[in-house]
Amino acid sequence: MVCRLILFSLFINNLFGANTVKYGGELYIDGRDARNAGMGGYSASFSDGSNPALLLHVHESSIHFSHKNKFAGLAKISSFSYLHHELINGKQSPLYFSLVNRSVDNIPDTRAAWTDDGDSKPEMGEIDYFSINEFSQNELGLKIAYLRKYDKIAFGISIKPTHIDLAEYSAWGLSGDIAAIVPLFNNKMEFSFRVEDIISFNSWNTGTIETNMPLVMAGGRIQAGPLLIGMEAGSRLEDYSQLNYHAGFELHKQHEIIIIRGGISHDRLFSVGFGLDLEMLQIDYAYMHPPTQIPFDSSHIVSVGIFLKQFDRTKGKITS
Numbered sequence: 630m631v632c633r634l635i636l637f638s639l640f641i642n643n644l645f646g647a648n649t650v651k652y653g654g655e656l657y658i659d660g661r662d663a664r665n666a667g668m669g670g671y672s673a674s675f676s677d678g679s680n681p682a683l684l685l686h687v688h689e690s691s692i693h694f695s696h697k698n699k700f701a702g703l704a705k706i707s708s709f710s711y712l713h714h715e716l717i718n719g720k721q722s723p724l725y726f727s728l729v730n731r732s733v734d735n736i737p738d739t740r741a742a743w744t745d746d747g748d749s750k751p752e753m754g755e756i757d758y759f760s761i762n763e764f765s766q767n768e769l770g771l772k773i774a775y776l777r778k779y780d781k782i783a784f785g786i787s788i789k790p791t792h793i794d795l796a797e798y799s800a801w802g803l804s805g806d807i808a809a810i811v812p813l814f815n816n817k818m819e820f821s822f823r824v825e826d827i828i829s830f831n832s833w834n835t836g837t838i839e840t841n842m843p844l845v846m847a848g849g850r851i852q853a854g855p856l857l858i859g860m861e862a863g864s865r866l867e868d869y870s871q872l873n874y875h876a877g878f879e880l881h882k883q884h885e886i887i888i889i890r891g892g893i894s895h896d897r898l899f900s901v902g903f904g905l906d907l908e909m910l911q912i913d914y915a916y917m918h919p920p921t922q923i924p925f926d927s928s929h930i931v932s933v934g935i936f937l938k939q940f941d942r943t944k945g946k947i948t949s
Contacts, residue, residue, distance in 0.1 A: 648839050656768045656791060657825075659706045660729040662695040663913035663932035667902020668877025669892020671859045672821075673850070675725065675774075676710055676934060680823050681785025682808035684723040684776035689938040690714045700919070701926030706731045710772075725774040725787075733766040738796065764796040774806075783810045785823075793831065804829035804841070821861070822847045842867040848875075855882045871895065881906065888913075896920070902930075909936050 657679065664674040675683035676693040690713050697706040710727035742760040743751055774787035784807070791802040808823030829841040848861025862874035877892025877900075888904035902915035910933070917928040 648837060656706075656729060656731050656770050657772065657789060659697065659699065659704070659731055660695070660708045660727075660770075661697075661930070662693065662708070663902055663915040663930040664879075664890070664904065666697075666917060666930045667890035667892065667900055667904075667913065667915035668859065668875070668879060669898075669900055670875035670894045671848070671861055671877045671892060672823075672875075673857065673859055673877075673879065675712070676932070677708065677727075679806075679825070680808045680810075680821060681725070681774035681776065681787040681806060682783050682810040682821060682823065684712075684725060684774060684785055685778065685783040685810050685812075687712060687714050687723045687776075689936055691934055691936045693932065693934045695930065695932040697928060697930045699928045701928075703925065704731060704733045723776050725772070727772040727774075729768075729770040729772065731766075731768045735763050736765065738762040738764050765794075766796075767794045768792070781812060783812075784808070785810075791831070798833060798835065800831040800833040800839075802829070802831035817852050818849065820847075820849045841865075842870075844873070846873070856880055890915070910934070911936075 657677075660677055661670060661679065662674055662677045665672055665677055665679065672680040672683060675681075675687060676691075677695070690711075692712070693708075693710045695708045699706060706729070708727055708729045710725065712726075713724045715722055739761050741762070742757050744755050744757055746752075746755055768791060770789055770791040772787055772789045774785060776783060776785045778784075786808075787806045789804045789806070791804070793800040793802065804826045805828050806823060806825045807827055808821065810819055810821045812819045823846050825844040825846065826841045827843045829843075831839045833839070842865045844863060844865045846861050846863035848859065850857060850859035857879040859878075860874065860876040862872060864870040864872050873895050875892065875894045877890060879888060879890045881888045886906050888906055890902040890904070891900065893899045898917055898919060900915055900917045902913060904911060904913040913930075913932045913934075915930040917930070919925045919927060
């Protein structure tokens with residue numbers, strides 16, 4: 630099934646003469662919540678939707694909010710999600726909705742600043758600094774995910790429509806993910822496999838269609854008492870694609886509300902984080918330190934989750 634979908638994606642790319650791009654699909658990657666970001670980007674939490682099969686670990690409805698201040702304010706990414714959980718014929722049937730927004734402001738527009746003297750070579754005296762303007766980029770995405778469990782294997786699927794505004798240009802897009810999780814040894818270990826952007830394209834108002842190649846990731850996690858260790862790796866199905874990997878840990882002692890996290894990823898970003906696990910509320914923070922060779926500051930992510938079943942119980946106690 631997965632192979633057929635990947636082949637179908639490649640067929641669509643060739644059929645419509647689409648331009649395959651290496652960048653442009655980072656909206657949902659940037660939308661990671663603080664738990665996953667604190668573990669080096671490893672997909673441990675369902676609330677950013679990177680791995681829809683993680684809905685297997687959901688046991689009640691909840692709402693989540695996350696905000697990322699990327700590179701000390703160069704970009705801002707916010708997400709709001711709602712997870713509906715219920716049992717149908719004794720089986721889990723969670724349904725996940727998420728809105729993700731990424732904005733980048735004050736981007737210098739130098740297209741009208743060069744006054745060529747005829748030699749087609751940019752020179753210092755040919756730059757009109759008064760003709761440098763600014764524009765913004767704004768992206769909005771909706772993610773819908775669903776889970777079905779067959780015996781011991783959980784399958785998740787998500788669809789992700791998007792809209793992009795970039796200066797005077799705009800685009801509508803659509804992408805989708807599939808994933809599977811196999812629990813092992815009484816849920817102390819699990820193996821996961823997913824394909825992000827198995828179908829992915831953006832249609833611009835210029836008539837150009839851009840596509841992203843699928844990202845194939847596989848990994849696993851070990852739960853040893855209060856310690857969770859996870860790692861995943863993979864790459865996009867394109868020539869000379871780099872190996873993507875995320876690895877991290879989470880230490881959550883029983884009967885204690887403090888959670889400690891740390892991790893590293895392929896882009897040489899290391900991250901640390903902590904969380905507060907309260908009765909009906911979880912608050913998480915992550916700090917991501919960039920590599921020393923790039924001129925960007927650190928990124929900060931804050932996420933808040935409210936568990937509605939616990940919230941109703943507490944409200945009931947107060948009113949009674």
